[in-house]
Amino acid sequence: MSGKVSELEALLAPIVEALGYRCWGIEYLSQGRHTLLRVYIDHPEGISVEACAAVSRQASAVLDVEDPISGDYTLEVSSPGMDRPLFTLEQFAESTGEQVKIKLRAPYEGRRNFQGVIRGVEGDEVVLQVEDHEYLLPIDSIDKSNIIPRF
Structure with missing residues (x-):
């Protein structure tokens, strides 16, 4: 921040x-x-x-x-709306199980954009499941993140 x-x-x-x-x-x-x-x-x-x-x-x-x-x-x-942005580790933890789009400030493993399911929070990192790979993304590296609404 x-x-x-x-x-x-x-x-x-x-x-x-x-x-x-x-x-x-x-x-x-x-x-x-x-x-x-x-x-x-x-x-x-x-x-x-x-x-x-x-x-x-x-x-x-x-x-x-x-x-x-x-x-x-x-x-x-x-209101944050259905596609609510996520700002804090607490909000990511509350959103466990939700689909999310995340954009990083700098590339991580060659990419800046991720889309997957929030699996939780470990320390100061967001655990994100993208297909069959799990990423640990430091909260400080996240530029923007939004929930993907389910209809």
């Missing part, structure tokens, strides 16, 4: 939790003059548009006061 994401999570997670939701994760995407801050919130009973709006209002107020992002940015508050 980058320093900026850690800083934003430390600032915003308590707000999300105070409103009764789980801070699922934060994406901070800065591309030139456009910056996007996406906050994923979750709740066992689901997330409504009203919940996103309430978190957005509170987060905006804190971001305006603390000013952790220089320049203009767009704030989005969203």
